[in-house]
Amino acid sequence: MLNKNIKRKEGSSIMSDEMGAKVGLKLTEEESQMIFKCDMGSLKVKDCYVDEEHREEVDMMGPNPSRLLALGVLGCLSASFIFCIKKRGFDVDDFDSEAEIIIHRNEKGFWRVKKINVTINPKFTDPDALKRAQQCLKEDKEGVSFFEQYCIVTQSVRSGIDVNVEVNL
């Protein structure tokens, strides 16, 4: 996402795409539970395009880089969480997740990604699967949940961007 797109939006009282975008994921019916469908709002996604031109969702041919970054983090954390559940032979009954990306100006006036807020919503009817989910959320000495350590992308970008994770069981 470019600084020029931010500047074009300044003065708007509406929470613009560039100030705070939301992306979502929903688990597909594949048995592997490792394929997620992306909720890109009203974007015109057919082939895979990255669109830095348009500002309104209905005009966009694909996600902009900040949405891609959020989806990368979100997809990785979602797969890692399900992987942790499956390691003990359990499944989630349903699953969706959402990432909100927050940007701010740095001291030189350039826009940077400040943090990504991730919400993961798994559904369990089996109490043993729920117990396993709670184990997956246990934090290690670094204060990072057990399942989060599996997530290559999130842990790799975390030194540069705050990624907050919320799991609603």
Added chain:
Amino acid sequence: MVREEDSTTEIRLDKDLIFKTNIGLGHFNEFFIDETLDDDNDLRGPDAAQMLAIAISSCLSASLIFCLNKRGLNPDDLISRARISFRKIEKGYTRIKKIDVKITPKTEDEVTLKRLNQCLREIKSGKLLFEENCIITESVREGIKVNVDIDL
């Protein structure tokens, strides 16, 4: 939860600031993230690391074109490749080591070429002039090493 193999993503300028990726071409009409680690032919979408690589290469490509657009100029064509490599940390987990981005803009116009060279001039921070406009790359750079190679 990504394939721990070095991989390369490629984007090509379609028009304006819209890029088409090489991932899953012809495979998906909707947008999927596929973490199954299956063979390329079976995948229904990119994995998380590829998403990150596309985000970074498209952001840098758009920033370079923006630098040209500021003088009313455009490239004739542009391809950008991002190579993502992994490393193991002490605890055995895999992390992204670095992302190498190679941007190849094409122009026949001398004025555009001259402006491209201006956009590649290093500023005081040690970064290329156009890079500062790229929100994503500068945001993740503290955590992931991102190398940029401009092939004129």
